[in-house]
Amino acid sequence: MPDLKLFASPRACSLACHIALEESGLPYSVEIVKIREGEHQAEQYLRVNPWGKIPALLIDDEVLTEAQAILSFIGDSTDLNLIPQNNPLARARAHEWMNFLTATVHIAFRPLFKPHYLISDPALYPQLHEVGIPNLKKTLLEVDRRLAGKKWALGDNYSVVDPYLLVFWIWSQRDDIVPHVANMPAWRDHAERIFAREATWKCLRREGITPDNLAAP
Ligand SMILES: N[C@@H](CCC(=O)N[C@@H](CS)C(=O)NCC(=O)O)C(=O)O
Structure with a gap:
């Protein structure tokens, strides 16, 4: 190992x-x-x-x-079925999720989190937000739609996709972001299932994140 x-x-x-x-x-x-x-x-x-x-x-x-x-x-690297093995379509579904999270969801936060990566003049940030905020909302709603009716991202089994989803759930619930996003019931329930797992809080606490500061910007 x-x-x-x-x-x-x-x-x-x-x-x-x-x-x-x-x-x-x-x-x-x-x-x-x-x-x-x-x-x-x-x-x-x-x-x-x-x-x-x-x-x-x-x-x-x-x-x-x-x-x-x-x-x-x-x-x-484990035999816990954290990513599907020997099933090309199930495995592709895991990558479909992860690629969507990396390339689309992560980047949709950029106009709010890192506007300076996109435009040099802070006076233009409101214009950036005018486009970026509805796009973020729409993108996050698409995650919620994809999670509807599912226990975990890939169905019945917890996988590496699930904690990746939690990252963006936490970002979406920040005090400064939550006013801009819609209600996302499927994703909220999914996040609650992840928060109920021992490993989740062990890692959050190790990073200095507690229930009290979870929504802090
Ligand atoms: N495509 C990369 C993105 C990595 C990335 O941008 N990470 C952020 C943290 S979430 C970072 O390092 N930000 C520091 C910076 O942009 O200066 C991945 O998915 O790992």
Whole structure:
């Protein structure tokens, strides 16, 4: 079994990998790299991941980046069925979800979370929000639609997709975001099922997240 070390930042998309590792039962360690304090751009972290983004997973002496790839690796490294095996369509469904979360859902938060990545003049942020907020709302509603009638993202079995969904649920419920999003009952129920799992709060607490500060921006 390789030595696994996850680089994670509190509340970042790395939380999905953190929870998936905890659920997997694999031995691992976590190093907290605080994005808000600029630690992801410090020399020490850039030596691990020159791209300066979180998450990264050190597998012995190899670095794997991209949440989807890390989750896929974790799922394939256990026999807990955390990602479907030997069923091409079921496996493709897992990647369909994860790719949607990475490429569309994550990015839909950008006009609100990182407007400076999109436009240089802060005076134009309201225009960006005019387009970005309805798009975020629509994208999150699509997640809710896809979850309707399902216990877990892939159906009856918990998988690495589920903690990935939790990341964006937590983002959507931030005090400064929640006024902009619709009611999402299927996703809310899904999030409650994940919050009920022991591994979830173990990881949240390790990142300094408690029920009291969960909705903090
Ligand atoms: N496509 C990458 C995105 C990674 C990413 O942007 N992570 C954020 C945290 S959620 C980050 O490192 N932000 C720091 C920055 O953009 O400076 C993935 O899915 O892992």
